[in-house]
Amino acid sequence: MQQVGYIGLGLMGKSIARNLLRAGNRLTVHNRSRAAVEELTAEGAESAGSPAEVARQCEVIFTNLPDSPDVEQVVLGPGGVLEGAHPGLVYVDNSTVKPELSRRISVELEKVGVQALDAPVSGGDVGAREATLAIMVGGPQSAFDAVLPLFQAMGRTVTRVGDSGAGQVAKACNQIMAAAQMVAMAELLVLAQKSGVDPRRVVEAIRGGAAQCWTLDVKAPRLFSGNRQPGFRAYMMHKDLAIILETARTYGAALPMSGLNLQLYEAMLQMGMGDLDNSAVLGVYEALAATQVPGDAEI
Secondary structure: OOEEEEEOOOOOHHHHHHHHHHOOOEEEEEOOOHHHHHHHHOOOOEEOOOHHHHHHHOOEEEEOOOOHHHHHHHHHOOOOHHHHOOOOOEEEEOOOOOHHHHHHHHHHHHOOOOEEEEOOEEOHHHHHHHOOEEEEEEOOHHHHHHHHHHHHHHEEEEEEEEOOOHHHHHHHHHHHHHHHHHHHHHHHHHHHHHOOOOHHHHHHHHOOOOOOOHHHHHHHHHHHOOOOOOOOEHHHHHHHHHHHHHHHHHHOOOOHHHHHHHHHHHHHHHOOOOOOEHHHHHHHHHHHHOOOOOOOOOO
C-alpha cells in the first residue's frame, strides 16, 4: 500500500483516483473545485491545500489537468509539485500535453531527485470508471516498474513506449486516429441519412466488416439514443489536435487530415458545441447537409 496523490479530479481524474483508492492505497487529493474533493474524502481519501502539500505527503503523485499551461503551473509554479518534491518521489502525468513540456518537467524534477513519467490515457469516461484505460507511458524503466501496480489499478493496457515524452507522442498518435474515426462516422451517418437509408441499419451492416472499430461500437449507439453529452468533450479533442499539429511542425511531419479535423472541431466550438461529446462533430455535418441523424431522445 502506497501513499498516492492525485491532482485534477475532472471527468476522468475523479474516477481514476477512486480506483486507486479502491485498490487499497492511501490517497491524498487536490482540486480547484471542492465538490470532487469532498466526494472522495467521504470515501476515505485525504485532502491537501496545494500541489506542494500533496507532494510532501506522497510517494507517487499523479496529475490530470486540461492543458499544457495548467500542468506547467501545477508542477513548476508557486506552491507546485516541485516546491514540495523530495528524493524518491515519482511524478506521473495523466494529462495530454505537449511532449516537449513533459521532457522539460522531467529534467527539472530530476534535479531534485524525482523521476517523472508522462502517462496519458485513452478510453474516455467509461474506461476511467471501469479501470479499462489504455495507458501510454514515457520515462525511466525503474519509475515505470515502481508505478506499474498503480497503473494496473487504473487500466487494462499499460505500455512503456520509450523515454520521457514518448507517452505523449503515443497519445498524439492515438488522437489522430480517434479524431479521424469521429469525423468518418459523422460522414457515413449523414450520407446514409441523405440517401434515405436508415443509419442504424448501415452501422449494423458495416460493423461486421472492415469498418468495425471502437467508435462504431461505442459512440454510434450513444448518438442513436440521442445522447451527445460527454464522454470526452469536443473542446478537449480540439486542444489535442492543436497539440498534434504543433508537434508535427516541431518534427517536420505533414499531417493534412489532422489539420482538416482541427478545423471541423473549431467549427464545433464556434457553433457552441464545445462541451458536447467529441462524437457530436456530427452536428457540424448535419448543419452542412441541412439534415439531422435521428436519435430516440431530444437533442
